[in-house]
Structure formats: structure tokens, C-alpha cells
Amino acid sequence: MRVAIAGAGAVGRSVALELTENGHQVLLIDKSPGSIRSDVVPDAQWLLADACEMSSLAEAGLHTCDVVIAATGDDKVNLVVSLLAKTEFSVPRTVGRVNHPSNEWLFGESWGVDVAVSTPRLMSALVEEAVSVGDLVRLFTFRQSNTSLVELTMPADSPYTGRLVRDVPWPRDVVLVAILRDNAIETPDPERSLEAGDELLFVTAEDAEVEIGSLLSPKS
Template identity: 70%
Template sequence: MRVAIAGAGAVGRSIARELIDNGHQVLLIDKNPASIKPERVPDAEWLLADSCELSSLEEASLDRCDVVIAATGDDKANLVTSLLAKTEFAVPRTVGRVNHPDNEWLFTEAWGVDVNVSTPRIMSALVEEAVSVGDLVRLFTFRQGNANLVEMTLPADSPYVGKPAGLIPFPENCSLVTILRDGQVYVPDAEQPVEAGDELLLVVATDLEDELEELLAPEEHKDR
């Protein structure tokens, strides 16, 4: 897979290293000469250019890329890069980095963003995930499917503690992805009982989150 990353700062370089380690071809683009440091990621291609300029993206052969990641520290630049990649070069998949939470609403398909990654949201979700029991924590949003990856630590008073996962009447547009227990990852099995303290990872439609929360932890949410 060929991936272009706009923004060759610490974030862009880290993404590049991870992708290269996984066998992908990576092009790093940055308009700041001080950010062009090929020795930091020697296996990547490097291009000194402005990703907001159409001519720069043509030079980068964006039409040959499978994914474009807009990872600069400027939300406006990330939006313009994503839009040009999608509309002018028909890149199949775009990922936009959200730097300021107030701008997250802009990072949608209307601006050419297939997936947005909000650092503030991720950090707050990780904090919630670490301390919350009986509350759904949204970890990731799938824009194209109008669904979210969510997590819940099952409380001891859940009506499904000790019952097989297959007997939990999940909403139609909801799927249990995995169960995390005692440092182990368990593939959901219809016969496997769930236990208090299990971390359940689920994919659920956005408008069904409240219903799912009340299903799994009714005592925590009966007065809401």
C-alpha cells in the first residue's frame, strides 16, 4: 500500500515508521525545510512541498496513493489536503488529524475526510476508559458507517453477569467485538459467560448508544 503523509513532524514521522514496519510504502510531505529530515525515517520518500497546493500534490503523484494522511499541526491545512486528495486525485481513503477539538465537526466527508483522528478526544476517552464502570466510552468513530467503537467495563450489578454472551439481546445494529479480561483478549463466544469487570469492546450505531448502555448497566442509568 502506498501512503502519503502531509506533515513530517514528530506525529507524521511516527506514523511513517509504523507503516514502513508493516511493509507499506510511505511518502512524507512538508513545506518546512527544517522538517525534512530523511535520516529520521530513511526508508521513506521525502518531498519538500506545500500539501495545500495542487501542483505539489501532482508532483507527489497522489493519484497513485491508496491512503493520504493529513497530519500537520494546522487544522486548515489538514482539511484542504484531505479535500484535494479526495476530489482532485480520487484517493480511496483519507485520514485527517484534528488538533483543536472545536474544529472536529468540520472533519467529515464534506471536506473529503473519511476518518478523523482527534488527539484530545482520544486522550479523554483513554482517561474515561481507565476509570469508568458501567458507562459507554466512545473510542473511535467510523464516519462511513455512522457507527462507533465503544467500550464498557461491565459493572457487578449488570443483569448479564454470569450469563453467556449469546443470551445478551444486543440491538440489531450492534456487535460485540471482543472481551478483555485479566490481561487477555477473548474472541466472543455465544457460550462464554461474561463477568463483572470485563471490558467489552463493541461496534454500535450512534443512535443506539443510550439503549446499549441501559441494556448492560440499567442500575447505573435508571435515573437518567
């Protein structure tokens, strides 16, 4: 997979390092000479250019990218990069970093953003996830498809504690993707039982979230 990252600051470099270690081709773009630190991510390509300029994106070969990540510290730049990537270069997937929570509403389809990553929202969701049992916690939203990654920790008094996955009448537009148990990831096989304390991860339509909570934790 070829990935272009606009913004070679600490965030962009960290993402690039992770991706290159996983075998992906990564191009980092930044207009600041001080940000070009090829020694930090030696396996990545680097381009000193303004990612808001069409000519720079053309030089970067954005039309050959599978994913573009707008990871600068400026929300305006991230929106422009996402929009150009999607509308001018037909990039299949765009990810936009949200720096200021008040701008989160802008990071959607109208600005070419497929996935918006808001650090404040993600941190608050992780805090909720760490302390909530029986409450549904939204971890991530895929704006283009109006679906979310949500988590629910099975309470001991759930009517489905001890029942098999296949015996649960799962709501429509809800997919159980993983069960986290005893620091291990379990596949949601039909014959696997659900136990108290299991962290269940779902991909679900937003309007089905309440149904999951009502089903597995009626008191929530």
C-alpha cells in the same frame, strides 16, 4: 498498502515509523526543509513540497494511495489536503488530525475527511475509560459511516455477567468486536462468557449506543 502523510513533524514521523515497521509503503510530504529527516524514518519516501498544491499531490502520485493522512499542525491545511485527496485524486480513505477542538465539527464528509482524530477528545475518552465501570465510553467516531468505537466495562451487577455472548439480545447495528480480559484480547465467540471487569469493545451506530448501556448496565 500505500499511505501518504502530509506533515512530517513529530506526529507524522511517528505514524510513518509505525506504518513502515508494519510493512506498508509510506510517503511523507512537507514543505519545510527542516522537517525532511529521512534518517528518522529510513524506510519511507520523502517529498519536499506543499501538500496544499495540486501539482505537489500529483507529483506524489496521490491517485495510487490507499490512505492519505493529513497530520500537520494546521487545521486549515489538514482540511484542504483531505478535500483534495478525496475529490481530485479519489483516495479511498482519508484521516484528518484535529489540532483545535473548536474545529472538530469541520472534519467531516463535506471536507473529505473519513476519520477525524482529535487528540484532546481521545485523551479525555481514555481517561473516562480508565475510571468508568458500567458507563459507555465513546473512543472513536467514523464520520463517514456514522458509527463509533465504544467501550463498556462490565459491572458485577449486570444482568448478563456470567452469561454467554450468544445469550445476549444484542441491539441491531451493534457488533461486539473484542473482549479485553486480564491484559489479553479475547475473541467474542458465541460460547464465551461475559465476566465482571471485562472491557467490551463495540462498533455501533450512534443511535444504538444508549441501548448497549441500558442492556448491560441498566443503572448507568
